Amino acid sequence: MSLKFSQLGARQTESDIARLMTFALQRPDVLSLAAGFTDNDTLPLEKLTKLAMEIRDEGDLGALQYGSNQGSPDLRSVLARRLQCQDGVDSTYGSDRTFITNGSQQALYLAVQTLCDAGDIVLVEQPTYFVFLEMLRGLGVKAVSMPMRANGDVDAVALALMLKGYAESGDIDRVKAVYLVSYYSNPSGHSVSLDCKKALLELLAAYDGRIALFEDAAYRELYYDRPFEAPSCVALQAARGSVPVFYTTTLTKPFATGLKVGYGYCTDEDWLSRMLAIKGQQDFGTANYNQTLLLKVLTSGLFDEHLRTLRMSYYKKMMALDEVLSQNLADCGWTWERPEGGLYIWASAPPEIETGFDSKFHASAIEEGVMYVPGELCYSECQVKCKARISFGVLRTEQLKQAARRFARAAKRFSLIKTL
């Protein structure tokens, strides 16, 4: 008496983000240290509208027409040059290797769709971006954690042994990609070192191009002081050859998320053409008006001007959050490091404290009126229970401080309960 869903359809369950967002709507009294939203105060509504007026004054009717599936050639060309410039390399990055997507999320989805059948494996950092883990679950792809070093990098030596194990057990063909959140990671704030990237590419090169590298650089431009030193894996791969690299980032997270435009860069032509074929089926091209606006944002210098404002703003908020947490949370045995970019403080509770949605600590936090992202969502098997992702993206400084005090009160209260 009802529909029989596809394997993909049958696999779907309510997402953790949806759960967080529904809760946030139901309880507006609860301050959110969970949302990865950006700061209202810095949103460039005035300047963006000026550019919209420029499009009108130029009579650029093309902005309101369909664009091409791969995306605006002018925008792709600006982005390829920008990436090359960030990587500080001479070799030319091809605009034909660049494609425009509905946020970096769609680029990641296409990359996984083209490579992974249900049951295949993508290797991830510990911790990693929880929305990517949700996507993998949705597609029936298994996320497997890579061994990590104390400095937060992947342990390439231990990973080599792990891959050897897969080769011996005959499962190596199921291992399709390594996924890195390589700059000011969501959630950990860690950036992947140059040495680590080199070691990973060298290791994967031994697998003859059968294991791809996904590099998610969403927060690369959101450094506070200076860019992180390591270039992208695109730059490093160029010298090494055989590892297919897919790089993606967002144009709108560090500008105006409401425009939802990202891009991908793929070193493997065949792979790229298959991603584009699927994009053709999903939407045959990202909104051309948004692409036209973002081309103007980039070429007018507004993008870089805005980034300078944002970096200062997020740095100040991070410091304000850190100060309140230092004064109120450190006593409860929690630890964290100050990030050098991005929107998150990644905090560790004493190891016996669990922070998941169903934990007593989470209940305490909600009672105190504050939300956060339970750290266990950021592990492929929820194997670490005592972490919390605390975002300083969306709240204004005063609210942020209040939320941090609430969070600390929950920690304190919970410590007391625990010792009773």
Next chain:
Amino acid sequence: MSLKFSQLGARQTESDIARLMTFALQRPDVLSLAAGFTDNDTLPLEKLTKLAMEIRDEGDLGALQYGSNQGSPDLRSVLARRLQCQDGVDSTYGSDRTFITNGSQQALYLAVQTLCDAGDIVLVEQPTYFVFLEMLRGLGVKAVSMPMRANGDVDAVALALMLKGYAESGDIDRVKAVYLVSYYSNPSGHSVSLDCKKALLELLAAYDGRIALFEDAAYRELYYDRPFEAPSCVALQAARGSVPVFYTTTLTKPFATGLKVGYGYCTDEDWLSRMLAIKGQQDFGTANYNQTLLLKVLTSGLFDEHLRTLRMSYYKKMMALDEVLSQNLADCGWTWERPEGGLYIWASAPPEIETGFDSKFHASAIEEGVMYVPGELCYSECQVKCKARISFGVLRTEQLKQAARRFARAAKRFSLIKTL
């Protein structure tokens, strides 16, 4: 030495649209009766920019923030009311059943993803929307043509026998949906009659909700004189119960395609929640700025005002095209009907003439400097070879007439070659 793609990735080939678009870029001298683009002269750049300025004046920073995965509640509510009003029914259409997508294309993709595994079957009209056929091929889903009546409707009696055949052969569980392009169809211009919709829903009801109905209403609002009489299958289903109906249309095809916003309406809650889960993985929400703009476009009355202009404009262009074709093409044995809405004339050559990309007729048309969409692309098995989709969307009237004369010259030339 190279990537092993997923089954989905391995299946991808260059698309027909991509082929058409690449050719169009290489040969700007060739006039396009192929593109389903809209008319530059009518694009509302001035008015849209005014609404962008209103957003600025209202200080609506939310427009530049992330929206929700399902889409703006206000926009969904306006759309649900609009659909209910078009259908002329009393029952309330739920905004919670409505979801915003990156064009209607993404809505269709989600509907197919949730229901169909590779090898499953979707039943389609003859002819049908060729981009949908491409999507099905990309997903490994088999499109099977339904028997048609002379009036252009599906033959529900013959379809009943066909379904019975599937039931007897044990393949009925692979039949997941019936796909209708129900108003001023791309390509045929045909609208599905009320009787046909009723008969189809009645037939499908006998299958206990296991076969869904997809209704693609992309051109519903682009009638010339008055709306087509039949309400949507959402309205008809309400009285009949068990058939899950998914309805989709675009907001931007009849306004400004560069904004790329569509929506879906789904009568089955479980199905909808699974589509939304996948959307969450693909992009977690359509660009919120575009949704904010379109909400204003709808509530300000601009959408309806613009539609009135468009209807007049397309009607005039259709008549101009029809006139030139009548004077120049009819003699060659070609036939067509004047559509009552939409952007296409669906023309039939004498049955012995093939019009496919590799046909002599196609070569003649390109030599004369005109492109069209070969009709065989619009059939699941390319079983009809002698049709052409002639679009009057994008060209201005004078160019359109010139293109039509070129097309007729090709037909004439080809007729001459044929008789030699």
